[in-house]
Amino acid sequence: MTVALDNAAFLPFKLDPIGQRVLWLRLDETQRREAAFLDDRAIPKNAEGGWAPLETLLSRTADTTAPAHAIFHIGHCGSTLLSRLLDTWPDVQGLREPLPLRTLADAWPTLDEPTSRLSPYQADDALRALWSRWSQALAPHARSIVKATSSCNGLIAPLMAQQPHLRVVLMDMPLRPYLATLLKSPSSVFDAASAAGERLRYLHGHGIGTHLSLHQIPLHRQCALGWLAEQMRFDALAKGRYGDRVLRLDFEALLDDPARELHRVAAHFGLDTSRVDEAVASPAWGRYSKAQSHGYGRDDRAHDLALSMQTHGADIEDAEGWIAALAVT
Known part of the structure; x- marks a missing residue:
């Protein structure tokens, strides 16, 4: 394992704070490109790798x-599509939703x-070491672009502080289509x-909804609450000390x-x-980004959203009104 871990083909695939260990797996260029999620769904048959102490990660920055x-x-705002579109550039290696980033975001x-299972120093060192390894793109690529899971936004500021380049x-979208997108899918509501x-917690920290x-x-309002929190977070980042390194992107505009x-991206x-x-x-426009074998284009999305707005119209209107009142309190 010591020799293998010096090979950039091995990725830190899982982070186990309880066992203080890391799962390292070899994933080739094709396996990385095809994966919509770098979690259990991406583990190849006869996977090469194994568990090693956390120090094997922390010592490899x-x-x-x-x-x-x-x-x-x-x-659920087109980020996987954007990531696959960026795969069009031959020098770009896309890494989508690596699981250790989610683990760190949960712990942060x-x-x-x-x-806490991790000390602040361990967590900070782990984030730096993970990003260092994900930055090592496999040939023929020269640059990695990591698409995080939506629950990882609390790591943006710490990560930008660590990585000055x-x-x-x-990426986001307006509230109404966002709610329609989530409410048509129970699994999407669960994610939100x-x-x-x-x-x-973020809203409370900024004096919103402290009661x-x-x-x-209710769940439809939780979806809207999340949208408000991320609008505030993204606005603060874009206007803050790292604003010159931040680009806001609206999926509807894309x-x-x-x-x-x-071109902007x-x-x-x-x-x-x-x-x-x-x-x-790119043919990615006509496929479901998370499962490329399924056809799903812009007209399909428009049809689904229109149906969802009819089916869930009362909840959407309720959530919109609730958010409008909450935002001014």
Whole structure:
């Protein structure tokens, strides 16, 4: 394992804070490109790798002048599509939703509490070491772009503080289509509700909804609450000390004018903007981004959203009104 871990083909695939260990797995260029999620669904048959002490990660922070750039987002807003479109650039290696980042994001809010499995120093070192390894793109690529899970947005500021050359795209969409997207899928509602605790904590920290507890809030409002929290977080990042390294991207704008918005993203990430037309013509537009074997285009999405707005119209209107009142309290 010692020799293997010096090979960038091995990724830190899982982080186990209880056992203080890391699962390292070999994933080749094709396996990385095909994976919509770098979690159990991406583990190949006869996988090569194994568990090793946490120190094997913390001791492997390499200096790099080209850290992986990142896509952070609110969830179910086209971020996987954007990541696959960026795969059009031959020098880009896309890494989608690596599991250790989610583990760190779950741990981060409680690092100063006695129940934390990781010390603040371990967590900070782990984030730095993970990003260092994910920045080591496999040939023929020269640059990695990591698409995080939507529950990882609490790590954006710490990560940007660590990585002065990191650039980030923050992706979202307006509240109404966001709610319609979530409410048409129970699994999407579950994803949003799973992140609602951290998002409510963020709102409380900024004086919003301090009278609220999560158990009091119905699920459709939890979805809207998460949207509000991320709007506030993204706005603060874009206007803050790292604002020159942040690009806001609206999924609806990307659908309306792909060439314009992809040009903005490519320029932000320092990619060759002459390849935007190739990305606009990518077959990824007509496929379900998380399962490329399924056809799903812009017309399919528009139909599904219209149906969802009819089916869940009362909940959408209720959540919109509730958020409007909450935002001004």
